[in-house]
Each structure stands twice: as C-alpha cells, then as structure tokens.
Amino acid sequence: MSFKRLSITFAVSVFLIYAVLIISLYSFYSSEHLLRIIASSRALYAVRLSIVAASVTVLVCMILAVPAAYALSRYHFVGKRIIDTLLELPLFVSPAALGAMILIFFNTPVGDWIQGNVQQFVFTVYGVILAQIIAVLGIAVRLVKAVFDEIPRRYEKVARTLGASPYRAFSSITLPHAYRGLFAAMVLTWAKAVGEFGATVTVAGTIAMRTETLPVSIYMRLASADIEGAVGSILILITLSLVVLYLSRLIFPGGGYVRS
Amino acid sequence: MLEVNDLTLRAGAFAVKEVSFEVAEGSCHVLLGPTGSGKTLILESVAGLRRLQAGTIKLAGEEINGTFPEKRKIAYLPQDLALFPTMTVKDNIAYSLRISGLAKRDCYARIKDTATGLGIGEILERSIHHLSGGEKQRVALARALVAGNRMMLLDEPLSSLHTGLRREIWHLLQRIRKEHNLTYLLVTHDLDEALFLSDTISIIHGGRLLQTGDKNEVFNRPSSLEAARIVGVENFFAAVVQGNEAACLRLHCPALSASFMVEKRRGAPLYQEGEGVTLGIRANNLILTVAQEQPGEMNGAELVVEEVYEKGSSATVLLRHGDRRDTIVVAEQHKQNYPVFPGQKVKLLFPRENIMLY
Numbered sequence: 001m002s003f004k005r006l007s008i009t010f011a012v013s014v015f016l017i018y019a020v021l022i023i024s025l026y027s028f029y030s031s032e033h034l035l036r037i038i039a040s041s042r043a044l045y046a047v048r049l050s051i052v053a054a055s056v057t058v059l060v061c062m063i064l065a066v067p068a069a070y071a072l073s074r075y076h077f078v079g080k081r082i083i084d085t086l087l088e089l090p091l092f093v094s095p096a097a098l099g100a101m102i103l104i105f106f107n108t109p110v111g112d113w114i115q116g117n118v119q120q121f122v123f124t125v126y127g128v129i130l131a132q133i134i135a136v137l138g139i140a141v142r143l144v145k146a147v148f149d150e151i152p153r154r155y156e157k158v159a160r161t162l163g164a165s166p167y168r169a170f171s172s173i174t175l176p177h178a179y180r181g182l183f184a185a186m187v188l189t190w191a192k193a194v195g196e197f198g199a200t201v202t203v204a205g206t207i208a209m210r211t212e213t214l215p216v217s218i219y220m221r222l223a224s225a226d227i228e229g230a231v232g233s234i235l236i237l238i239t240l241s242l243v244v245l246y247l248s249r250l251i252f253p254g255g256g257y258v259r260s
Numbered sequence: 261m262l263e264v265n266d267l268t269l270r271a272g273a274f275a276v277k278e279v280s281f282e283v284a285e286g287s288c289h290v291l292l293g294p295t296g297s298g299k300t301l302i303l304e305s306v307a308g309l310r311r312l313q314a315g316t317i318k319l320a321g322e323e324i325n326g327t328f329p330e331k332r333k334i335a336y337l338p339q340d341l342a343l344f345p346t347m348t349v350k351d352n353i354a355y356s357l358r359i360s361g362l363a364k365r366d367c368y369a370r371i372k373d374t375a376t377g378l379g380i381g382e383i384l385e386r387s388i389h390h391l392s393g394g395e396k397q398r399v400a401l402a403r404a405l406v407a408g409n410r411m412m413l414l415d416e417p418l419s420s421l422h423t424g425l426r427r428e429i430w431h432l433l434q435r436i437r438k439e440h441n442l443t444y445l446l447v448t449h450d451l452d453e454a455l456f457l458s459d460t461i462s463i464i465h466g467g468r469l470l471q472t473g474d475k476n477e478v479f480n481r482p483s484s485l486e487a488a489r490i491v492g493v494e495n496f497f498a499a500v501v502q503g504n505e506a507a508c509l510r511l512h513c514p515a516l517s518a519s520f521m522v523e524k525r526r527g528a529p530l531y532q533e534g535e536g537v538t539l540g541i542r543a544n545n546l547i548l549t550v551a552q553e554q555p556g557e558m559n560g561a562e563l564v565v566e567e568v569y570e571k572g573s574s575a576t577v578l579l580r581h582g583d584r585r586d587t588i589v590v591a592e593q594h595k596q597n598y599p600v601f602p603g604q605k606v607k608l609l610f611p612r613e614n615i616m617l618y
Binding site for chain 1: 304307308309328329330332334335336337338340342344345346355356358359360403404407409413
C-alpha cells in the first residue's frame with residue numbers, strides 16, 4: 001500500500017470512529033420522541049443557556065485573551081515562561097479538578113466575600129459561565145497567541161516609523177491582519193465552552209431548568225435512565241456545534257489563521 | 261545629519277559594539293558587511309526599534325536615543341518592504357497621512373503626485389498581492405516619501421530583485437534622493453550596489469566597525485584583512501619583509517616563488533626585516549602576459565593557467581604556481597588581450613601601486 005493510500009485510510013478510519021458513534025444513537029431514536037424533547041421547555045432552556053453561557057464565555061475570554069496573547073507573542077518579560085506553561089493547565093488538569101479548585105477558592109475568605117458581596121457563583125448560572133471561562137481561557141489565549149505569532153513584527157515596526165503609536169500600529173495593522181484567525185479562535189473557544197461539562201457540574205451542580213446546559217442535561221437524563229431523552233440532547237448538541245462550525249467555514253471558506 | 265557614536269546593543273548572544281559613523285545630509289551612507297554582521301540591528305536602532313545599551317544617536321544635532329520611532333521622522337524599508345497586506349496600494353501609501361488624522365479624500369489627493377512621479381499612478385486601486393517586484397519597491401518608496409521623512413533606512417530592499425530591475429531601482433533611488441534631498445542609510449552585502457549608491461561606506465563585521473569613510477578610500481585602501489575581503493579583494497598571499505627602503509618595502513612570497521617591491525603608504529605600520537605580512541591584490545589589477553621575458557624581475561610570478569571561466573568579453577582565470585594546488589591566484593582578463601587556455605605557462609605582473617599589505 002502506498003504512503004498516500006495508507007494515510008487516506010487512517011483519515012477515513014478517524015471519520016468512521018465518530019460516524020459509528022453517531023449512527024449508534026439511532027438505536028434509541030424515534031422522531032416522535034425527539035420532536036417532543038426538542039419542543040419541551042426543559043430542552044429549550046438547556047439550548048438557550050448553553051448558547052448564552054458559551055457566548056458570554058467567548059466574549060470575556062477574547063477581552064482577556066487578545067491583549068494577553070499579544071504580550072506573550074511580542075514581548076519578553078519576567079515570568080513569561082511560567083504564564084505560557086500555565087496556559088496549558090486546562091489541557092492537563094481534568095475539568096472536574098478545575099471546578100473543584102473554583103469551589104475551594106469560594107471557601108476561602110476572599111471567595112466567601114465575593115460570594116456574599118459581589119455575586120453568588122456556586123449553583124447559579126454565573127457559576128456555569130465562570131466554570132466555562134476557567135476551563136477554556138488558557139486554550140483561548142493559546143489559540144490567539146498562535147495567530148499573533150504568525151504575523152511578522154516588521155509590519156508594526158514599519159507602521160511605527162510612519163507615525164503610528166504602538167496601539168495604533170496594533171489596531172490598524174495587526175488586528176485587521178489577524179481577524180480571520182481571531183474569528184477561528186472564537187469559534188473553537190465557543191465550541192469548547194458549549195461542550196464543557198466537568199467544571200460546570202462541579203461548580204453549578206445539576207439543577208434542572210437552572211444550571212442545566214446541554215452536557216449537564218445529557219448527564220441528568222442518563223442518570224435517570226432516560227436514554228431517549230439523552231439521545232435527543234446529544235443530537236441537539238451535535239447539530240448546534242456542526243451548524244456553528246459550518247457557518248464559520250462559510251464566512252471564511254479558505255480556513256487558516258492569518259489573512260495572507 | 262545623522263551621527264552615531266559608540267552604538268552598543270545586544271540581541272540574544274550577538275552584540276554590536278561601539279559602532280560610530282556619520283551620514284551627511286543629502287548623502288547615501290552604506291553599511292556593508294556579510295550576512296549576520298549586525299547591520300540590521302544598527303539600522304533598527306537608528307529607527308528607534310531597538311534599545312541601545314550604550315552610545316548616542318543624533319539627528320540634525322539633536323540626540324534621539326529616547327525618542328519613539330513614530331516621532332523620529334525616519335522612514336524604514338525592511339528587506340521584504342513590509343507592505344501592509346490588508347490594504348490596497350493607495351491605502352499603503354496614504355497610511356502615514358491617515359494616522360495623522362487627514363480625511364481619506366484629502367489623503368488620496370496628496371498621494372497622487374508622488375505616485376505618478378514614481379510611475380505607479382495607475383495601480384493605486386490594486387491589492388498589493390498583485391504587484392510585480394519593481395512595483396512593490398515603488399509603493400514602499402512612495403509610502404516613505406508621503407510620510408515626509410527626509411531620512412530613509414533601507415535594509416537590503418533590492419535583494420529579491422533580478423539584476424536588470426535592481427539597476428533600474430538603483431537609478432530611481434538616486435533620482436528621488438536628489439529630487440527630494442533625501443538622506444539614505446542603506447544596508448547591503450552587495451559590493452556593486454554599495455559602490456553605485458553610496459557616498460560613504462562603513463564596513464561592519466561581527467558587530468564591529470572595521471572602517472568608515474569615503475567610498476573610494478574604503479574600496480581602494482581597506483584598513484584590515486577582513487575589510488579587504490569584504491570590499492572584494494580576491495588574492496591574499498603570505499610574504500616576508502626582506503628589505504625596508506626609503507619609499508618601498510621588498511617582500512618575498514614563498515608560495516609564488518616571487519619577490520615584490522611595494523610602495524610604503526602614509527600611516528602604514530613600520531615593518532621590520534624578517535616580519536611576516538599578508539599581501540593582497542584585486543584580480544582586475546593583475547596583468548597577465550604570455551611573454552616570458554619582462555623588463556625587471558620584480559613583481560612578477562611564473563604561473564600555470566588552471567581554469568578559464570569566460571564571462572562575455574572578459575574571463576576569470578585561475579592560476580597556480582608549478583604543481584602547488586594550494587595557492588590559486590584569481591585574475592580578471594580581457595579576452596582580447598591574451599587568450600589563455602588551461603595548462604598554459606604565463607607571467608603575472610603585480611603593479612606595486614595596487615598591492616595592499618596587512
């Protein structure tokens with residue numbers, strides 16, 4: 001078998017692994033049951049909460065990630081290597097552990113004060129958003145940094161000699177150059193946030209119609225042996241993610257991080 | 261106009277140390293040196309893009325060490341020109357005007373004359389992805405000119421162009437320098453480019469300044485062996501001082517079995533008899549002849565032609581002495597003078613005024 005055929009075989013195998021899993025859902029599928037689940041107020045709440053929480057998460061993450069990633073990409077400063085390493089924490093530490101760390105923080109005097117005087121996070125929708133932010137922020141910074149790393153510094157250097165301040169060089173040259181990559185990073189962060197479960201369930205719990213995102217809904221339905229209901233929620237989650245990914249490909253057909 | 265004094269900076273493991281030179285207003289100063297010698301670091305320091313460890317940079321008599329790049333009024337053209345890829349030609353050219361707060365319509369009116377003067381008036385609406393190499397050069401120059409900067413830093417901006425276009429851009433650079441009274445600080449490792457464009461040259465090697473001065477002085481009188489190599493001297497031979505006379509030195513070169521009389525130059529070190537020196541001479545200063553008997557035995561060597569590389573009307577001739585293959589002499593020869601062929605015995609004359617000693 002040629003190398004080309006061998007590599008294509010592996011690509012098809014990867015597709016088949018996921019295809020088999022999706023097809024297997026049909027063993028417990030009934031269109032009548034699915035329509036009833038989709039139309040239920042509980043499922044609609046889970047969809048709405050998942051979309052809203054993931055969107056807020058992306059917004060907050062991007063506000064933090066863009067300047068942070070720019071600093072990590074462009075400047076040398078004390079502690080840069082430590083920060084760079086910490087960004088991979090969510091990849092290595094399980095989401096449940098991250099959630100537990102958030103809970104422990106809220107049991108410290110500072111956390112307790114925040115809960116009492118600023119905002120209650122534990123077992124609330126705010127807890128869902130906070131858990132998602134903690135789980136995906138590192139990855140968002142890593143994705144955005146990769147975008148800035150791809151853009152040569154000399155554009156900004158030339159812009160500076162043409163009269164632009166560092167901020168103006170960033171906003172007029174680097175940002176327009178990076179918008180495709182930033183959009184891709186937003187979509188991936190959003191998809192990761194929508195699917196987040198471990199940290200969410202640890203911080204916000206499994207309260208129906210309150211902290212019930214789609215992944216939490218799947219877990220709750222499975223726990224109560226509602227297999228058809230779980231299948232319905234899984235199909236909604238898959239459809240939602242695929243539609244977003246498809247639309248993002250439609251907006252930027254070529255893919256790629258940086259506009260060349 | 262520009263004075264650089266004892267410029268010292270570090271970039272990773274590499275350091276530029278105590279580099280000083282001056283660039284007169286309206287002139288072109290070239291930083292000449294091999295790749296990785298620190299030329300670009302010096303240029304970026306002048307542009308304000310790198311922090312100095314020591315030294316001063318003065319522009320029009322005013323120290324600008326602490327001045328931000330956007331306040332220096334010094335244009336910078338990097339090797340790949342760095343045209344902004346998300347903008348059209350006209351937006352690239354008008355960038356500095358837009359930054360200064362001028363309305364788009366006024367910007368475009370202001371850039372029209374400059375663009376037309378550089379022959380790119382017809383391509384203003386194009387994306388920079390659809391430009392030829394020459395057009396890109398012109399757009400980058402227009403962008404720098406429109407910014408109103410009178411000092412331009414050019415970092416090997418012509419290195420990616422083919423020979424014909426490079427020469428065309430050389431002429432363009434000279435024309436706009438005179439028209440706009442611009443001052444250039446240009447980095448190159450191309451000796452032809454340096455000699456064509458420069459008024460003065462600084463030779464940089466390993467982060468250090470080897471020599472600075474008028475281009476003819478630097479070209480004809482390189483101050484060190486390294487400087488001589490960088491300004492294109494092809495032939496170097498070890499020799500021993502045999503006699504020290506009033507105006508001349510007598511040398512013997514064992515590798516060529518030849519003796520030479522060399523003129524003493526003003527300011528040259530005092531050589532002692534028996535002292536070892538290195539003798540250098542350019543290939544095009546050597547005189548190749550097939551005549552065996554020459555008046556006077558000095559400054560001539562009997563050699564055998566090893567290879568002949570024809571280059572149109574001239575040829576590069578490699579010669580060796582006897583069976584020695586470790587010493588090869590390179591000579592440039594007009595083919596019409598003496599056509600030579602491999603294996604032929606010839607005599608090579610070293611004019612005393614062209615011999616350099618180190």
